[in-house]
Amino acid sequence: MRWEDVLYSQGFGTRRACRALILGDAVAAGTDRHAVVDPDAPVPPDQCVPGMPFWVNGVCWPYQPRAYLMLHKPAGYECSRRPSAWPSVHTLLPAPLRQRPGRAADGVQAIGRLDQDTTGLLLLSDDGPFIHRLTSPRHHVPKVYAVTCRHPVDEAQIQCLRAGVVLHDDPRPVTPAAVERIDARRLHLTLTEGRYHQVKRMVAAVGNRVEVLHRTAIGPVALPADLAPGQWRWLSDSEVTALRASAAGGTGR
Numbered sequence: 001m002r003w004e005d006v007l008y009s010q011g012f013g014t015r016r017a018c019r020a021l022i023l024g025d026a027v028a029a030g031t032d033r034h035a036v037v038d039p040d041a042p043v044p045p046d047q048c049v050p051g052m053p054f055w056v057n058g059v060c061w062p063y064q065p066r067a068y069l070m071l072h073k074p075a076g077y078e079c080s081r082r083p084s085a086w087p088s089v090h091t092l093l094p095a096p097l098r099q100r101p102g103r104a105a106d107g108v109q110a111i112g113r114l115d116q117d118t119t120g121l122l123l124l125s126d127d128g129p130f131i132h133r134l135t136s137p138r139h140h141v142p143k144v145y146a147v148t149c150r151h152p153v154d155e156a157q158i159q160c161l162r163a164g165v166v167l168h169d170d171p172r173p174v175t176p177a178a179v180e181r182i183d184a185r186r187l188h189l190t191l192t193e194g195r196y197h198q199v200k201r202m203v204a205a206v207g208n209r210v211e212v213l214h215r216t217a218i219g220p221v222a223l224p225a226d227l228a229p230g231q232w233r234w235l236s237d238s239e240v241t242a243l244r245a246s247a248a249g250g251t252g253r
Helices: 003-009 015-023 095-099 128-135 155-163 198-205 237-249
Strands: 027-029 053-056 059-062 068-073 119-125 143-149 165-167 170-174 178-181 186-191 210-218 232-234
Touching: 003 015, 003 027, 068 237, 119 128, 128 237, 143 198, 155 165, 155 178, 155 198, 165 198, 186 198, 198 210
Parallel strands: 119 210
Antiparallel strands: 027 053, 053 059, 068 119, 068 232, 143 186, 143 210, 165 170, 178 186
16 A cells, blocks of 8 residues: 555545645654655555554554444443534544544444443444444343442342343343342343343333443453543454454354
8 A cells, every 4th residue: 555545544534635644744654753755655564564553743553454442431422423412422532533434434433332321331443344243133242231220229129130121112021141239239230132221221120220330341341440431442453353253152142
């Protein structure tokens, strides 16, 4: 690829804007951070592999053919690119991640959604098949939620959740993959399907109410303790591989 193509593929604007960055001495590459001055110059093979860094206006970026991210979603944000009442989680990401060119839509997309008042682990990507596998109900990728209830949770409510509850829009019982009581008012719920307000509706169905909802893990990937609300990071290769395996393992269930 040419340097103009690299910048364009990584979300640094139109091709004209990418050329202007290079011609304006804003781009550097290599271990010596030498200036990239020719938009049409071919990129050396050792500088066009996943993870290899380049710099734009002094900020280091790893070259990534596809973007795989995690974000610690804070409360007060919607997962939609076109939010209705609250700011979008996409505003927490730098512009290149929001502008990466793609077939369906530009930028990374949230893999599933969390309500505006729900916090925790959110994955994002611009890899369509990867997004589909993690969100398809056929693949049963487990998601773990830390739930704080308004009232103490008694044993009868725990048993009702484990047995499965019926929601008003579906006669089939909805059963979590696991229920763990942490203390009088806190639970860990593991779900393998995603329905509208599912955790809140399940807890309401057994006679309680969710006060705080926080997603702690998706498949084998857990939210790191050192990733603060509103912060994001790239997923590691091993995390992406583990997520793919988790989705593949659920096929056909």
